[in-house]
Amino acid sequence: MSEVTAVVMPGPGKPLETRRFAAPRAKPGGALLETIASEVCGTDVHLHHGRLAGVPYPIIPGHVNCGRVLETNGSLIDVEGGAIEAGTVVTFFDVFNTCGRCWHCLVAKAGTRCPHRRVYGITTSAEDGLLGGWAERIEILPGVKVLPLPQGLEPEDFMGGGCGLPTGFHAVERAGIAMGDTVVVQGSGPVGLNAAIFAQLSGALRVFVIGAPKARLEAARKIGAEDVIDITEVTDAASRAAWVRDRTSGRGADVVIEASGNSAAVPEGLEMLRDAGRYVVVGQYTDAGDAAINPHRHINRTHATILGCWGFEFTHFHRALGMMAKHNARFKWRDLITREYSLNEAAQALADMEKFSVIKALIRPNRPA
Numbered sequence: 001m002s003e004v005t006a007v008v009m010p011g012p013g014k015p016l017e018t019r020r021f022a023a024p025r026a027k028p029g030g031a032l033l034e035t036i037a038s039e040v041c042g043t044d045v046h047l048h049h050g051r052l053a054g055v056p057y058p059i060i061p062g063h064v065n066c067g068r069v070l071e072t073n074g075s076l077i078d079v080e081g082g083a084i085e086a087g088t089v090v091t092f093f094d095v096f097n098t099c100g101r102c103w104h105c106l107v108a109k110a111g112t113r114c115p116h117r118r119v120y121g122i123t124t125s126a127e128d129g130l131l132g133g134w135a136e137r138i139e140i141l142p143g144v145k146v147l148p149l150p151q152g153l154e155p156e157d158f159m160g161g162g163c164g165l166p167t168g169f170h171a172v173e174r175a176g177i178a179m180g181d182t183v184v185v186q187g188s189g190p191v192g193l194n195a196a197i198f199a200q201l202s203g204a205l206r207v208f209v210i211g212a213p214k215a216r217l218e219a220a221r222k223i224g225a226e227d228v229i230d231i232t233e234v235t236d237a238a239s240r241a242a243w244v245r246d247r248t249s250g251r252g253a254d255v256v257i258e259a260s261g262n263s264a265a266v267p268e269g270l271e272m273l274r275d276a277g278r279y280v281v282v283g284q285y286t287d288a289g290d291a292a293i294n295p296h297r298h299i300n301r302t303h304a305t306i307l308g309c310w311g312f313e314f315t316h317f318h319r320a321l322g323m324m325a326k327h328n329a330r331f332k333w334r335d336l337i338t339r340e341y342s343l344n345e346a347a348q349a350l351a352d353m354e355k356f357s358v359i360k361a362l363i364r365p366n367r368p369a
Contacts, residue, residue, distance in 0.1 A: 001023050001136075002022070002023055003020045003021065003022060003023055004020070004021055004022075004023050004024075004130065004135060004136040004137045005018060005019070005020055005021075005135070005136050005343055005365070006018075006019055006020075006021055006060050006126070006130060006132070006134060006135030006136065006343075006365075007019075007060065007061070007134040007135070007343050007346040007363075008058045008059070008060055008126050009044075009047060009048060009057065009058060009059050009060075009061050010057060010058040011050075011057040011058065012047075012048065012049060012050025012057070013048070013049065013050065015347065016346050016347045016350070017058075018343060018344065019126075021130060021135075023137065024129060024130055024137065024139050025071070025073070026070075026071045026072055026073035026139075026140070027073055027139070027141065027142055028073050028074055028142065029073065029074050029076075029142030029143070030072070030073055030076075030139065030140050030141050030142045030144070031069055031070075031071065031072045031073070031076055031084070031140035031146065032069075032070045032071050032072075032137060032138075032139060032140065033065075033067030033068060033069060033070060033090070033137065033138040033139075033140060034067055034068045034070050034136070034137060034366065035065060035066075035067045035133055035135060035136055035137060035138050035365045035366065036065075036066045036067050036068060036089070036155045036364075036366075037065065037066050037133075037155050037156070037159045037340075037362045037363065037364055038061075038062035038064070038065045038066075038121075038132075038133025038134055038135075038362070038363045038365065039062070039063075039064050039065070039133070039159055039162040039163065039360065039361070039362060039363070040061075040062075040341075040346075040349045040350060040353045040361040040362070040363060041063075041064070041162060041163050041164070041190065041353070042189065042190075042261065042285070042353065043063065043122065043163070043285065044061045044062075044121075044350060044353065045350060045353055045354045046285065046286045047059070047061060047122065048350060051286040051287070052122070052286060054123060055122065055123060056123065056124070056125035056127075056128075057125070058125065058126045058127070059121065059122070059124065059125060059126055059132060060121065060124075060126050060130060060131060060132030060133075060134055060135050061121045061122075061132050061133070061134050062120070062121045062132040062133025062134040062135070062363060063094040063119055063120050063121035063122050063132065063133070063163065064091070064094060064133070064159075064162050064163040065091060065092070065094075065120075065133035065138060066089065066090070066091050066149070066155040066158055066159055067089070067090060067091075067133075067138055068087065068088070068089050068090075069084060069085065069086050069087060069088045069089075069090060070086060070137070071086055072084065072085070072086065076146060078146060078147060078148060079145065079147070079314075079318060082148070084146055084148060088148050089148065089149050089155060090146050090147060090148050090149065091146075091147050091149065091158060091321075092120075092140060092144055092145060092146045092147065093144065093145040093146075093147070093314050093317050094119050094120040094121065094122075094163075095112075095117055095118070095119050095120075095311070095313075095314075096117075096118055096119075096120070096141060096143060096144045096145075097116050097117060097118045097143075098111045098114045098116065098117045099114055099116040102114055102115060102116065111313050112310045112311040112312070112313060113310065120132055120133070120138075121133060121134075133363065133365075134343065134346055134363050134365065135343075135365055136343075136365045136366055145314055147317070147318065147321060149321075150321065150322065150324075150325035151325070152325060152328070153321075153324065153325050153328060154334070156334040156337060157324065157328055157333050157334045158321070158324065158333075159334075159337065159360070159362055160332075160333035160334040160335065160336040160337050160360055161190075161194060161320070161324055161333045161336075162190055162360060163190070163191075164189070164190030164191040164192075164193065164194040165194050165320045165321070165324060165333070166312040166316040166317040166320045166321075167191050167194065167282060167309075167311070167312050167316075168190075168191050168192070168193070168194025168195035168196075168197065168198055168259070168282075168320075169194065169198050169312070169316045169319065169320035169323070170282070170309055170311070170312040170313075170316045171191070171195050171198075171257050171259065171280050171282040171309045172195055172198040172199050172202055172257070173316070174280050174282075174307045174309045175199075175255045175257060175278050175280045175307070176255075176278060177199055177202040177203060177204050177254075177255055178203060178254070179203030179205075180203065180204075180205045181199075181203065181204045181205065181206075181253075181254040181255055182204070182205060182206040182207075182208075182247075182248055182253045182254050182255075183196075183199040183204045183206070183207045183208070183253060183254065183255045183256070183257065184207075184208045184209075184210065184244055184253040184255070184256045184257070184269070184272050185199070185207065185208070185209045185210070185220075185225075185256075185257045185259060186210050186211070186256065186257065186258045186259060186260045186265045186268070186269050186283070187210070187211050187258065187259035187260030187261065187262075187265070187283050188209050188210070188211025188212065188216035188217055188219070188220050188228070189211070189216065189259065189260075189261075189356075189359070190336065190359065190360055191259040191282060191283060192209060192211060192220075192257070192259035192260070192283075193209075193216070193219060193220060193223060193336065193359075195257045195259055195282070196209055196220060196223060196224065196225055197223050197224070197327075197331050198320075198323070199255070199257070200224050201323060201327065204255075206226045206247075207224060207225050207226060208225060208226060208227050208228065208229070208244065208247065208253070209225040209228045209229075210228070210229050210231060210240060211228070211230075211231060211260065212230050212231045212232045212356070213230075213232070213356055213357075214230065215338075215359060216356070216359055217230055219335070219336060219359055222332075222335070223331050223332075224331075227247065229243055237264070237267075237268040237271070238271075240268065240272075241268060241271035241272050244272040245272070248274065251274040251275070252271075252272050252273050252274035252275075252277060253272055253273060253274060253277060254274060254277055254278070255273075255277060255278050255279075255280070256269045256270075256272050256273050256277065256278075256279050256280070257279075257280045257282060258279070258280065258281045258282065258283050258284070259282050259283040260283045261283045261284065261285065261286070261288060262283075262288060263284065263288040263289045263290065263291040264291055265283070266281060266284075266291045266293065267291050267292060267293045267298065270293060270298040270299075270302075270304065270306075271298075273302065273304055274302075275302045275303055275304075276302070276303045276304070276305075277302070277304055277305070278304075278305045278307065279304060279305065279306045279307070280307045280308075280309055281306070281307070281308050281309065282308075282309040336359045336360045337359075337360045337361075337362055338357075338358035338359045338360060338361060339352065339358050339361055339362075340361075340362045340363075340364050340367070341361060341362065341363055341364065342363075342364060342365075342367045343363065343365050346363055349361045349363060
C-alpha cells in the first residue's frame with residue numbers, strides 16, 4: 001500500500017481528523033507494524049482537553065498497542081534474546097529516548113522522570129511519523145523495546161489490560177502490599193481494576209473498590225473485589241470512610257490506592273487508612289485541582305506513608321505481561337473490553353470513554369467501518 005489512514009488530534013478541543021500518510025518503511029534497527037488494536041484511555045481524553053503540558057499537536061493518539069510485524073530493517077531482538085521476525089504479534093514499550101545519562105536516570109534511578117523521555121501517541125507529533133496506534137501502521141523506531149505476546153495470550157487479552165496493566169502493577173509495587181493486607185482501591189477504571197487484580201496477586205486478603213458506574217463496579221466484583229461502593233449512591237465522603245472502617249474493625253485499610261483522577265479522593269482516602277498504613281497516589285495524571293488535608297491528623301499523628309506513582313518503566317511492563325499470561329484464565333482481562341471501534345468511529349470512542357460508558361474501548365484501525 002502506498003498510503004495509510006490515521007486519526008489525528010489536531011489540537012485541544014478540535015474535532016478529530018482522518019488523514020492519509022505516505023506508507024512508511026522500517027528504519028535501520030526498527031520495524032513496521034500492522035496495527036491490530038489500539039486502546040482509548042483516560043489519557044486520550046485529557047489530551048483532547050489540553051490538560052497535558054508539552055504535547056506537540058497535531059498528534060496520532062494511541063500509546064498502548066498491539067500489532068503484527070510487517071518488516072524489520074536489521075536484527076530485532078527481544079529482552080529474552082529471541083529474534084522478532086515478520087509475522088510476530090507484538091506490543092511495545094511506548095516510552096523511548098529515556099537517556100540513561102541524566103541525574104534522574106543515574107542518581108535518582110527514576111527513569112519515568114527523565115527529561116528526554118518521549119511517549120508514543122502523547123509526546124510524538126504526527127509530523128514525525130506514524131507514532132501512535134490510531135493508524136493502520138505503526139513505526140517502531142530504533143531502540144524502542146518490542147515484546148512478543150506470550151504464548152497463550154491473544155491481542156484481545158493484552159488490550160483488555162492496556163496501559164492500566166503496567167500502571168496498576170507499578171502502583172501495587174509502590175504500595176508494598178503484604179500477605180493478608182486489606183486494600184482499598186479508589187477508582188474503578190482500568191487502572192483501579194488492574195490495581196485490584198495485582199493487589200490480590202501480591203497477597204492481599206481483602207480488596208474493596210470504590211467508584212462508578214455500576215458496570216465498572218460489577219467488573220470489580222468479577223475480578224475478585226470482596227465488596228464495592230458506588231459513589232453515586234453513597235455521595236458523602238465521611239460515609240464512605242465509615243463504610244471502610246466498618247469492614248476493618250474500625251482501624252481502616254492497610255493500603256489505599258488512589259486511581260480515580262479526582263483530587264478530592266486524596267483526603268478521603270487518607271480517612272480510610274489505618275495508622276501506619278500506606279497510601280499510593282497513581283490517578284492524578286493531570287492537575288485536577290487542589291485538595292485540603294490536615295498534616296497533623298492525616299499524616300503525622302497517623303504515621304502514614306504517602307507515595308506518588310508516575311507512569312511505569314519497562315520492568316513493570318515486562319513483568320505485568322508475564323503475570324497476565326500466567327493468570328489470564330482467572331481474571332479474563334479481555335472481558336474488560338466493552339466495545340471496539342473503527343478509525344472512522346474514533347470520535348465516538350473518545351466520547352464514550354469520557355462519559356465512562358465503557359470500561360475499555362479499542363480502536364481497530366484495519367476493521368471496516
